[in-house]
Amino acid sequence: MIKVLNYYANPGRFRRLSEKMYPWSLGLTIIFLLLGLWFALFNSPPDYQQGETVRIMYVHVPSAWMSLFIYSAMTIFSIFSLIWKHPMADLLCKSSAPIGACFTLIALVTGSIWGKPTWGTWWVWDARLTSVFILFLIYMGLIGLVRAIDDQVKSARACAILTLMCAIIIPFIKFSVDYWNTLHQPASIIRAGGPSIHHEMLIPLFLMAVSFMIFYFSFVLLNAQTELYQRRLKAIFIKNVEDKK
Amino acid sequence: MNIARIKRRRRILFLLLGFSALSISGTLILLATRDSIIYFYSPTELLNKNNIENKLIRIGGLVKTGTLKRKENLKINFVVEDGKNEIKVEYQGILPDLFREGQGVICEGKVIKNNIFSAYKILAKHDENYMPPEVADALKKSGKWREGENN
Numbered sequence: 001m002i003k004v005l006n007y008y009a010n011p012g013r014f015r016r017l018s019e020k021m022y023p024w025s026l027g028l029t030i031i032f033l034l035l036g037l038w039f040a041l042f043n044s045p046p047d048y049q050q051g052e053t054v055r056i057m058y059v060h061v062p063s064a065w066m067s068l069f070i071y072s073a074m075t076i077f078s079i080f081s082l083i084w085k086h087p088m089a090d091l092l093c094k095s096s097a098p099i100g101a102c103f104t105l106i107a108l109v110t111g112s113i114w115g116k117p118t119w120g121t122w123w124v125w126d127a128r129l130t131s132v133f134i135l136f137l138i139y140m141g142l143i144g145l146v147r148a149i150d151d152q153v154k155s156a157r158a159c160a161i162l163t164l165m166c167a168i169i170i171p172f173i174k175f176s177v178d179y180w181n182t183l184h185q186p187a188s189i190i191r192a193g194g195p196s197i198h199h200e201m202l203i204p205l206f207l208m209a210v211s212f213m214i215f216y217f218s219f220v221l222l223n224a225q226t227e228l229y230q231r232r233l234k235a236i237f238i239k240n241v242e243d244k245k
Numbered sequence: 246m247n248i249a250r251i252k253r254r255r256r257i258l259f260l261l262l263g264f265s266a267l268s269i270s271g272t273l274i275l276l277a278t279r280d281s282i283i284y285f286y287s288p289t290e291l292l293n294k295n296n297i298e299n300k301l302i303r304i305g306g307l308v309k310t311g312t313l314k315r316k317e318n319l320k321i322n323f324v325v326e327d328g329k330n331e332i333k334v335e336y337q338g339i340l341p342d343l344f345r346e347g348q349g350v351i352c353e354g355k356v357i358k359n360n361i362f363s364a365y366k367i368l369a370k371h372d373e374n375y376m377p378p379e380v381a382d383a384l385k386k387s388g389k390w391r392e393g394e395n396n
Contacts, residue, residue: 045376045377045378045379046377046378047375047376047377047378048376048377048378048380048381048382049343049371050343050371054375057375079260082256082260083253083256083257083260084253117341117342118341118342118343118369118371119341119343119368119369119370119371120340120341120342120343120344120367120368120369121368124284124368125284126284127282127283127284164260164263164264165267167264168267168268168271172271172275179279180279180282180283180284181283181284181285181286181287181305182283182284183284183285183351183368183370185370185371185372185373186373187373188373188374188375191373196373196374196375197374197375197376198375198376198377198380200377201375201376201377
């Protein structure tokens with residue numbers, strides 16, 4: 001394991017591997033997304049209470065999962081970056097933040113659209129909604145911070161430290177619906193006693209979740225490749241300037 | 246042991262200490278401020294509060310079956326219960342689609358008299374169960390239906 005990690009600490013090797021994997025994972029994303037959307041829109045039953053409105057769940061819930069998953073992944077990358085100084089961990093952490101922010105925004109917006117017909121309100125400041133909004137602000141803060149510092153090493157370290165400090169929001173979001181009275185209902189999937197969603201509705205939910213997961217995988221690789229090319233361009237540019245002196 | 250390993254070990258220790266300090270302090274803050282973080286009081290929690298008359302608060306629970314009375318001009322009365330205690334609620338206005346007897350509800354308003362709550366806003370709370378209508382009907386027929394149990 002450590003050998004593999006060390007092997008891919010080399011940016012060139014990492015880039016070549018990710019360029020090989022990217023088209024496959026993008027293809028898988030599209031296949032799962034089409035399959036998931038087909039099940040979600042045409043081949044799953046309406047809910048006994050909410051009717052057709054329940055179909056918002058197939059976008060809302062996987063996005064919310066991804067917003068938490070990506071932040072957890074960034075926390076792990078930050079630990080690798082701070083303790084083992086793995087250069088690709090910095091890169092992956094930086095590349096993950098915009099994707100995480102997008103998923104959080106999608107979860108917030110679809111949740112709001114879902115909330116109006118079911119709860120009777122677009123937005124309330126309960127513990128779950130507020131904490132997810134804070135997660136969105138954290139993502140934006142991280143994106144800003146990592147781009148505000150020019151020095152690569154310093155910006156990576158600042159980003160890793162802030163990621164770790166804010167990681168406490170993740171358990172807070174997960175358990176907010178159980179510990180504090182909230183308008184948002186408690187967890188349906190990961191809870192004691194098994195999922196409380198009918199299996200015909202679980203199929204599109206998991207297909208969408210898988211497609212969002214591979215989407216994240218492909219786009220984090222794409223972001224990382226772009227960043228590596230940018231760094232190389234910068235290095236070439238600096239070398240040219242210095243050669244002319 | 247070489248310097249790099251000693252340094253790495255120090256970084257791990259520092260991170261562990263920092264992380265545990267942050268999470269312990271965060272947990273303590275959240276535990277201490279539970280009252281201002283919760284979105285609504287249940288009728289039981291409401292009983293233990295003093296000085297709440299004429300203050301803007303939210304209560305939540307289930308609409309007790311058989312207590313919903315509709316009057317003229319969109320006025321309604323119902324009872325909110327949490328299994329142990331209950332409170333009467335008055336409201337006038339438009340209700341969310343999911344509002345019905347046995348359903349979770351959150352009311353924003355004031356306690357006006359002894360155990361009467363005057364709501365100016367009502368939100369429906371839905372539970373974490375999702376199923377097709379046919380399954381719900383089948384459950385109701387077979388007597389395995391547990392209305393609002395998980396709210």
